[in-house]
Amino acid sequence: MSRFDFTHPPFDSLTSSERDTLEAAADIVFYGDEELIMEPGTPVDTLFVMIKGLVREMAGDEVIAVYRERDTFDARALVAGHTAHRFVVHEEALVYALPRTAVLALTELNARFGAFFYASISQKFGALAERGGNREWQTLLTARVRDVYAKKPLFLDSEDSVLDAARLMKQHKAKSILVRHGRRVGIFTASDFRDLIIDGTRSDTALGTLCRFDLICCDIDDYLFNALLTMTQKNIQRVVVTEGGSPVGILEQVDLLSYFSNHSHLIAQRLERAGSLDELADIAAQITRLVEILTGHGVKAVQLGRLVQTLNARLFERAWRLLAPPELIANSCLLVMGSEGRGEQVLKTDQDNALILRDGYTSLELDRACQAFSEALARFGYPPCPGRIMVNNPDWRLSEAAMRDRLYHWVYLPENDAQLNLAIFVDAEAVAGDAILLERCHDYLQQLLRDDDSFYHRFARAIEQFNTPLGLFSQLLTKEKDGQAMLDLKKGGIFPIVHGARALALQYGLQERNTFERLARLVEIGRLDRELANDTAEALSFLFQLRLSQGLTALAEGRPAGNLISPARLSTMERDLLKDALGVVKRFKGMLRHHFRLASF
Incomplete structure (x- = not known):
């Protein structure tokens, strides 16, 4: 059994033979309290890894870092060959001493290991991200569409009939076919048969009059995560795989679900079918659990933020539809702001939402629906906003004209929290209702700011x-x-x-x-x-x-x-x-x- 712990960075990036080389070169050294390990003016020929105890790094009389079990010091000094600081034992320390020559030799052999010592800032961050992916390489971040999809598309011509499609799909046990119509390509699915039966469509009807030509596609070399996000956002069960712009396959939802252990699609489907706030509360808890699972598989916060944004938008939209009358939904725009609007919030945080109403529209149900919505989100795990930036606050449910007036005051008559309010509104995204209401407010804001350089100074400050x-x-x-x-x-x-x-x-x-x-x-x-x-x-x-x-x-x-x-x-x-x-x-x-x-x- 190895005496050296290779499970933590940067040593977890070494190969088996490289680990053997490093371990053979390592010594174990004991230092007593207040013993000096390194100081300015002396050559640095050793990289130290803490086994137990405490070591403090000193700049003059100031402590700038403390090292404990599994910590490494000092990589920068090792590369430079000297240090500007003193390293002094705070509590009896037992350390691995790794010779400089052995460590630097490994940095030349192993680029990922070397990144810890030499890389630029962006390369260091990238190396850390790759290391996380190596723990579970088959993740949403590293797997590509070509790694998964295996279904070659079935083609028919637009003149072929519905009966021809049924026979071909039965023969190949397929759930979809592609339809050629000149230079265009459409799709016809098993779900389409249901609608045809209900409508009484004849079996000899040409496919060209029935299929959909607005294909939703992904490239064969795209990441599976992007395909997953597309299916979740569009609430669809398949995407057409393209290579060089031409269809080469069909990626089904079931392919993704069999490839990954998470169930983000199932969560999205549950959201569509949810008929009560109790169901939505359970789904909200599932979203948090999904974050834990995907984080454990190496999916990073940036990608998770976009996925969670999509699921949260569906959650909020479904809750709003359960609580608000259809007429109110049709004449308003429910929006989320701040980090939720940017797609950069993974774990649940304070509510930041608002409602824009169509000019001239009023509803007796407005106050009740908005209060119930804020209470529902709190129940789902999203705490009330301390600044009351929520739809249950009348200041954040305004007609379009009133919102424009508010924007004008935030820009030209700023007071109190005007800059903060404007900042979170700039990041707003629509989640339910008529998104045009929000778009027009964003356009109005841009018109207000045209050629007003002084505003940007105040805003950026x-x-x-x-x-x-x-x-x-x-x-x-x-x-x-x-x-x-x-x-x-x-x-x-x-x-x-x-x-x-x-x-x-x-x-x-x-x-x-x-x-x-x-x-x-x-x-x-x-x-x-x-x-x-x-x-x-x-x-x-x-x-x-x-x-x-x-x-x-x-x-x-x-x-x-x-x-x-x-x-x-x-x-x-x-x-x-x-x-x-x-x-x-x-x-x-x-x-x-x-x-x-x-x-x-």
């Missing part, structure tokens, strides 16, 4: 609300809470990126709501440096992932998930990447200060 918790010598700056040193991921890291991208997107009239899509689009139109955008996106992805993993741990321990984390509970690699991520936040904020000339205000 919110990034200065919170300091980035990264001090000199890349020290993580924490605040004590309940006897623990804690760091707020949202205030210190996530918010500046999200709001900065939002301000740029608003300035350039972008339609994207998701932060990652905004960053990509800004690069595409030449408004953001590609390298900075890539680093910023990777840093944000890491911060989301860290918040998710810490949140799931908190829920498992019976505590509410939140944005506060304890750096002491992170691994060495996680702490190093957190420092790198916050360094990127500082760079991004610096660019925003220059772009919006924040220093002059």
Whole structure:
């Protein structure tokens, strides 16, 4: 049995023979209390891995890091060959001592292992994401459509009859066929037969008059996750697989369900059939369980956010239909805002929703339905918003004209929470009713802001609300809470990126709501440096992932998930990447200060 623990980063990326090489070179060393391990001015020829005890890293008299069981120090010093800090034993320490020559030799052989020591920031984050995928390589992130689909499409011509389709589908035990009509291709499914029987359609009717030509497709080299998301969003049971733009297969819902152990499609189907709030409450709990399963399989927070956004939208829409009369639904737009609107919220958080009513429409059921909806969401696990940004608050259920008036005041007569309210509205997405009402309000906001540079200065200035918790010598700056040193991921890291991208997107009239899509689009139109955008996106992805993993741990321990984390509970690699991520936040904020000339205000 190996004496060395290879289950944690970066050692979990080594091959069997590489592990043997490293273990043969390792020594076990004991250090007593207050013993000096490394200091400035002396060569660094060893990488240390903690077995037990505590070691503190010192910059002068200041403690900038504490290392405990399974932590590694100091990778940066090992590469450089020297260190600027002192490493002193705080409590008797037993460590593995890995020779510099052996470690650096492995970095040349193993690129993933070497990324821990040499890679750029975005490469480091990417390597960490890949490592998670290796634990369960057949996941939604790594598997592609060509890995799963096996059904070659059956073709008929548009002149062939319904009876011809029935015979072909029976012969091949298929549930769908593709229909050629000139250069167009349509689809005819087993479900279509049901409607034909009900309508009394003759069996000799030509397929070209019955099939659907608006195919929903996915490329053969696309990720299965995207196919899953498409099926969930469209509430369909199959997609047409294309290669080079031509249909080459059919991917069925059952193929996905047999490939993965999760049941996101089943959740979506249950949402469609749910006839009571009791059923919806049970489904809401299933969504949280789905997050736990997929996280365990290596699916990352960014992708989970989009899937959860889709499922939550269906959940909210179904609840609204159970509670509001059809006339109210048809004459209003129910919308979610903030992180839910951006598709960046995985675990349940405070409600942020609103209702826009068609001008001139009134309903005696409005107050009752909105109150019942807010109560239902609280029952589903979405806590009431402390600022009462919910439909049961009359200030957040307005006619279209009143909403436009509100937008005008937020822009030109800002007071109290105007900037915050405007920010979350910018990210709004419709989940039920007439989405045109929201679209027109978004268009009106863009008209208000045309050629108003002073507004963007005021709006972007919110990034200065919170300091980035990264001090000199890349020290993580924490605040004590309940006897623990804690760091707020949202205030210190996530918010500046999200709001900065939002301000740029608003300035350039972008339609994207998701932060990652905004960053990509800004690069595409030449408004953001590609390298900075890539680093910023990777840093944000890491911060989301860290918040998710810490949140799931908190829920498992019976505590509410939140944005506060304890750096002491992170691994060495996680702490190093957190420092790198916050360094990127500082760079991004610096660019925003220059772009919006924040220093002059």
